[in-house]
Amino acid sequence: MSGEPGKPVPSASTGATRVAGMNEQLCSYFMACGLLFVVAVSFVPLDFVAQLPVAIALLAIAWFARLAAEGRHAEVFRLVVLIVCGAITLRYLAWRASSTLHASDWLSMVAVLLLFAAEIYAAAVHFLGMVVNVAPYRRPLLSLRDLPEDTPLPSVDVLVPSYNEDPALLEVTLRAALLMRYPRHLLRVYLLDDGATEQKLNSADPTVARAARIRRAALKALCARLGVVYMTRPRNERAKAGNLNHALGRTDGDLVAVLDADHVPTVDFLDRTVPWMLRHDDVFLVQTPHFMVNPDPIDRNLLDGFRRMPSENDMFYRTIQRGLDFWGASFFCGSAAILRRRHLDEVGGLAGDTITEDAETAFELHRRGYRSVYVDLPLVAGLAPETLTSFVTQRTRWAQGMTQILLLKRPFFAAGLSFGQRIGYMSSILFWLFPFSRLIFVAAPLAFLIFGLQVYNASVPQILAYALPHVLATYIVSNLLFGRTRWPLISELYEIVQCLFSFVAVCRVLVNPRKPSFLVTPKGATMEDDFLSPLAMPFYVLFALTGLAFLGGAYRLVEYPLVRGITTIVILWNLFNFLTVLAALGVLIERRQRRNVPRMPVLEEGSASLGEGRTFACSIDDVSARGARITVKGIDASGLAVGLRFSLASFSQAAERTLRLPAIVRKLEATAAGLIIGAEFDLSDPRHADDAVTLAYGDSARWLFFQQRRSRPISFGTALRMMLNLMVKPVKMHVEWFGRRRRARSVAQPVAPQIVPGSAHADPAP
């Protein structure tokens, strides 16, 4: 091929790229035209008699496409579902905007517009979610072992910020960090203690000063024992971000791994993440999911589905982050990640304009054109908040921080971000404004049933022709995108629990975006007994209001026969809210938890050596860093007693060796499955402590298996039955709780909740 003299000859690959680029431009053009046409057609006016067959046909197409999206050409059918359902939602919104926004008085007009605004918000989040999750990307698993042997590896500083966590909990995390498979000379672990700063030591409050001194001494001794560097700073400024930045200024590793105090890494954490840093020089972040080894308060107090239903954060880490990764927008979640120091130094370390400094830092680095990677493999095991208060505290902080980013950084207009990144950030941020829409969706039926405000001007046939298909379409999309990681009706429950408090918190940020202060989230607390959450009262008020609305509805059914149809529909809407609030009441009774280190269920095989040559095969049912529960078959229980010492052995895939741990029998129970032994490990030898940590937390495959086992979709009917079955539970729990309280008062025994402070930690943003 000849070219012009003096000019380079274009290569074939360049030409192919150019052709591909032109094809993509053309496709972009066609897609834009197609989307515009969908929008235009969605706005054409139709009487409901014509809208109905159109909607039914579209729903049928969407439903069949949804079923086909599990098989061949899944990608195509997935797109069909999203576009068709999006069109149904657009038609609904167009009808709402053109035909229902009117009222006879100004108060009703305000209610009408507020409800519509809430629906617009929900639709916007829905559409953004569709774009973000259109093609979730699963990266291949890399390993350092796949690299050539002479590949130079970067040095890694593992930073573990701490505030007031229990030293025992810190020890597990630090041990696990040291046990990560990585050249020892390139790995340094730092404990960043913000609980014993000079400022605290010199506090005017002698109790605080004393506690700080004790803490510093204990943690220094722990670090010395483990071989971890202890670090603190003069003042507690800018909370976790300040703590980390202080450490960044005094460390020099090429990479920085950030682990929260309760986030225990597996042995292959660095093995799986560092290769991405080596592969691409412009990657500033490799983020991994936050896997929780204990249920959150809603799950524990009410749902009791930790082992069989997806965890609440699975939707974000197992689906949404993969979607963000496809668009190059997966962001730093504050822990379980490694960052490149060079890039952090460019932005002055962790950002501090907002209280979600993690997402903010990622935003700044994305703007500079650096890339992030998301590895969808659980490589750390952390703790979810134990109490409703701590859960709400955590979530309100995330809501405030994301709102700050929205107001201060304005991602959609920020220079340097790609279109996909803008969508990704806006989707993640706008989600946190859900309290507004959730409260409006709860309040709207009350406004109609109790106060007679016209919040929704439509006839029953119109609702069935426009609104019902829209609801079904959103369900189909949710099922498609998140069916395996979020069961139906669960989102509504979590939103109801948070909305009241998040609403207040977000309003504060809207008034003054720079004001919110960092609130640490307590972790690792134990509760000696059941108790009523201090956050209960607003839920009781909400429950009373939604209950009262039924009386209003009954009155309106009798007094206004002409609008019985619409009244019935609003009553059903209120019934949904009522049942959700009723379920939320079940969360208010905090159930006791006496273990501050939860046991994780496992399916491991091992052997128990009881001495004198007696060794029995056993299955390890659950394990923590302190003990395990094993089942032994075919054993003669005579001669066994509590206090007996034995040795538990199990092969660790992660450590690639057999772990042997001395243990003491603490509990014996004979069952049909065998003899169940509750054992406590003897950790007097530091090597055994390491093995216990490795056995309990070292294997990422175990976490993956556990996640995948509970990642299964269920139908809406099953979810509804499950929720309805839960309705009785809150009532029963409250009756029992108030009954016990009355009895306790009658015998003058204290019933105040016994919460043993465990730890307080600033959690990373989702």
Added chain:
Amino acid sequence: MNNNKILADVLLARLRGRVSRAIGGLILLFAALAAGTSVAAVDEASVRLSQFAAKPGPLMLQGAAAERDLYIPLSPAVDMREATVELKFSNSIALVSGRSTLAVRLNDLTLAQIPLDPKQPVGTARVRLPAERWKPGYNKLSFAVVQHVLDRCESPGLAELWTELDLHGSQLHYRVEDRDRALLLKDVGALFSPGIGGLAQVRLLTVEGAAAPVISRALPRVAQALALRRQFAPLTIEHASVPAGAAQLPESPAQGAQVLVGTVDELRPLLPAAMLSDIKGPHLAIERQARAAAGPASLLVVTGNSADEVASAASLLAVMDDALNPVPRVTQLGGERRTPGLAQLSGRVLGADRRYTFATLGFADAAFRGAGAHTARLNLQVPADYYPEESAEVELLVDLAYGAGMGPGSVMNVTVNDRFVHGRPLEDKNGVAYRDYRIVLPARALVPGVNTVRFDFSLRPEVASGECVSVDGDHLVAQIGGSSRIVMPPFASAALQPDLGLLRTTGYPYFSTDGKLEPRLVVSSAAEVGSALTLLGKLAQVAGAPQEGWTLQVGMDGDKLAGRVLLLAPAAQLPDDLFASWSAALGRSVSWPYQALNDMRDEGRAATHGFFSVLMDALLQGGARGQAPGMRGRVQQDGGLGDLGGIAALRNPRSADAATLTVIAAADADRLAARVQDLVRPEVWSRLGGDLAVWGGVDDAVTTLRVAEPFTAGEQGRWTQLRLYLTANPWYVLLALLAAVVLVVVSARVLLRGRRGRIERGE
């Protein structure tokens, strides 16, 4: 309306024994003629009381005490000289004689108390209604009963307490006399009053060779103006041409009037010089015209210096308030229309997105006292092409009050067009007053045309215990204020055509709020002009306001049949191509869609039933078309219409736009005139429906059929047009969406794959 019958009755009455009065009248007449003085015209007739009743059938008076009223209009142009009502009634044989009576009142004065005899349950009575108790306008003739079956106290609602008045058999005999005074323009309304003594017939005169606009524009306006003064009573209009240059007008018809229409030049030989000198522009004048017999008649002159001025004068006749013109002549000097796009009808119908007080809609404060049933009515005139959104609502904000002491069973029920919409028990013992008591109706509860909202009160006193102890209920009071309001929602203008039912109730599509509408009245020859104007007058009456854009055209050549056309012609003269695309034809040969060949079981076009039936319709038919047409067929045959008249509405094949052609035909011109006379009478007019109707005489059955494919008409904007089209063809929306979906999916897949490739390559 039944002047022929009245004349016949007069003749019969004279034969029955009123010879002396008639002879006396005739003597007076001849004497007056001989003396050359004018003599007041005398009209004597009998009418059935059923003609003054809102509903057909006997008048039932039930309960211990009941009262019913009939309202009898009396033209202000006449004086009542004598009136007698001859009653036929029957009563329950269970009544107690001596305690049961039927009272007859005229304008609240009791004139007679007729004892009700259980031994003679069928009776007649003749009651004289004194002439001095009559007044111009509506006179209330009341029938009140007091009935008992026991000599002690009894339940007032016993079934045995009834008396029935045979309104058809009962008659009002009257004699009225023209008021002998000079006519003024303020008397035009009185002359054409719908009441007793009002003129039911008029002749419009033009000069042969009159300027075209006189015929085409002025005559239709005059016809509408006079018919509207008749309100609901038919007006027979004749048309005659005076030979050019003739100096004398033809004799006025008996009990009628003449209207002379033409330019000054055309009418110069016929008008007095004094009037000619006054004509300086569009001019109206009225005077008595001497007749050789039957007393003087009225002559109305509509003239001007040019044809346009004549048309303007005709418009003035249509718009003027008679009471403001106590003069015999008036010349229009000028005027302005600030909203030329709006027809006069827009001032009578309810507008979109507007509020009206009840008082401005003719509903004065209604106050009810005493126990019993009371009703207040609010008439709402809605445009003929009223097309609201499905979710639109009409609000009634009622200023309602009721007094203390209401007993059980006191309620207020609200109905719209006889459909119940709201009920409220009046159960606050202390009474209560509401301001803006809100009643919400679906907008589609109102129909095009006149809607009646009824507020039915049932006021009952508290229950008193003890034998013969009762509370009389005089203290019970309920009120609805004229300050109450109605709030109309936004609505579009669209109507399904053709629809003779809509024509019957509103005059649509020939009458609308659009001031630029130019419907045409086309006749095959001058002989049909009178019939055409009679029909036009009837349409103006049902619309309630004139439509100024009417043009009258004689002859069917050229493009005269394009647009919205009302065509009257003998069947043989109708162009054959008019009915080419239609299932029926009224031309030289007729085509009839016999019932044996057509499945006429049409549920109608609107979705009127439950949601699931509508759903199935929509799924199976895919839109708002209603059921697919079943069996269809027709037979073409000769033989003509015979004595029948036919009216057919169809999409005008001569128009490119969607316009309605309505054809009225009969076998020949005479039968056409006779059938039009029958058509405008309530007996026939009230039964129009479908898009084809055929009738014989007044007492014959009216056959209606629906044979044409519907189309939409109206002044709708493009958005409404799109809505209507897509609603009828929703699958186009679906196909368009699916095409867009395919485009997006294919493009997106390529783009997503490209991006995935880039990620995998690490770009």
